[in-house]
Amino acid sequence: MFTRAGYAPFASAVTRLPSLLASVGPARRTLSSPSINALFNPTDEHLAMRATLRTFVEREVEPQAAHYNKTETFNRDLFRKLGTVDQDHGLGVLGLTVPEEYGGLGLDATAVALTHEELSYSDPAFCLAYLAHALLLANNLAVNGSEAQKSRWLPDICAGTVVGGMCMSEPNAGTDVLGMKTNATAIEGGGGWKLNGTKMWITNGTLDGRTTGDIFLVYARTGPAKTDLTQFVVEKNMPGFSLGQKIVDKLGMRASMTAELVFEDVILSHDHVVGEVNEATLCMMRNLEIERIGLAAMALGIARRSIDEMKRYALERQAFGARNLFEFGQIQRLIAESYAEYMAGRCYVYGVANSLDLNKAGNGLDADGTKLYCAKMSKEVADRAIQVMGGYGYVGEYKVERLWRDAKLLEIGGGTNESHHKNMARDLRKRGIAPLD
Template structure:
């Protein structure tokens, strides 16, 4: 029987308790996670436990290999599909779990705790692609594309950024011109830093389609399929920290130094469009509404992706707690030294404060009160704290923290992604400041 993530009693009336649920995974090592403080309902705790058990069994044991080989295992997306994790916010009648953004964020957290690389690809697929299709797609588009995205047979990818249009997305140069036949668009241009692009089958592409329109009405969103003539995916990008994946550096003693990247295993590449014919029926959200589709999705993107840093922090703290209570110096466990206790306490409180903020924003979103400044604020706050916690973890490991036999170094490398991905920290701060300015200029007494 297909295993599904289920709840004993759903927050959504339409969600039923499925039968035949089995617990996955073996008992985990000591964790600092505090359920009552997280404020989850019993149903949400059960959801979290099921996702955690799945991730610790199916993903965590392979995390080091994924990082070393820089390759996403082909079976992981179908397995996440079997669990229902690829459609957390998709209604049951469409094949999803019909749950909320809090559960989606929890899933992102637990998968990222097992492997940040898998978590990043999961978030790009389940939120940036699936959730956007669910929110903006037409019935025919949903019927055509959603089923295989939910099972994991197809992987999804969103393409927005370009070499000269990262944070300034409306300056994109990729164009889609309506053909004289009026039944297709001709797309030309390129996109860069596109997560999942080397393994994706379905892409959500943003391109300028309206020449004379103002910037907010010039962009249209399109569904583009792998294999369309003229659509190509480049080689995976060389990421922060080292030479290309195939390179090794010869040392004087004939040993080799293995290259290191952040988010290895989460494939990222450039994509190119050379007179790609995109059917007019593949426009999603309406012609000229691409900016609206994009901006509305960014709030949910920032919120759900905030679970990534939470998972990295939880993994870093749990690894550090285990290590500091095994490693001995001066005849005692290093975790019993007062200075080390202080560092562990700081890591724990940073994680706990981050989780409280993210979960609060997710609960508000589920109540229909999406806060743009707080979606930006959540990922801003947790991303900075994540880097700090990962650095503290590496410091607690001493010299071993710089050795690849210990996974804590990978967590530090991966933590840096969230300070630039899904918008830089500077853009997030600017957005929050602008929200204050606009509210005050309008004479509002609160945001």
């Protein structure tokens, strides 16, 4: 975990992270400095955590990113290092928000934001696989599962011995999630549930291209009302659970495995029901808020890397007798606007994350807002980086074309831009004519 010898320079500060947020709420946090950096690292523990992650990303994530994106394969060995299986170098962040008693770190939404920003700086696709596991699966189960369920499944999820995600979207139900057709019917005599249906676009749905991932939270219809949804835990090798197809040749996020999963008369006992029957809609909405903060933070990582790449190129490239490209007004505009928009998005994301309560719903307006703004911003910043670098920006060696392709997914996955428009307009309408704070 963060105290492992491989990251000893930061160990003394980071060892306090698991216990810090168990007792310290947002109102009691002290800023590490009066600068704007205090917004992004509100405590010394957050600052140390960022430094640890940045070192890990530089040493472990950056060298492998191009290969796994090119081959459209998942680096499971590296993923394990995010957990606690690797006792020498394991970071422990697979259970980032999971309470310590179940193998997690028990950290807050700010830790979620900075973790996704740092991982995405080098490999957004790898970070997407992490998000599906740590937020859509682990955090969801930690918040909504019973004590028995958390004790049974979370330790392995946090360790990284199993890798999974969440199953919500279907071939004909994406943004219209309440239109899902996957259903679970109660077996007569109290014998559990029978699950049938197909889920589509599932991150970590396969890890090897041949079989399913290890464990999933599956949303299914269990009653006549539109919101009568229930969550079920489904594990690999259960009879009737199979891989429909691995989704290949994606525009971006190619090192994150995406799949269609099929459920044919999968028999589930009552202890596989997470939360109350027909009450999963609230669980879904609450978990989507922290997912969108994570996705917005991924956009920050993409934008920051794009700015770094275009700055470096502009400083090194000479043209028309000028010392470097920074002397040209057109280039100045592209770089300056990119930085300003990145910083605006960063302030928005961390401003929301610093006050977000992971155990409560009701932050949808700004969770939607951060992702809406940052997704578009990151794609535009990556596009500007390509423009600054010209032909070099168009080829894989210089990374920014991959960042541009990866950024596009953030305008679709985890909520389309259009769904965020609808959600935000609805929430603002409910507030009526009262002035904004």
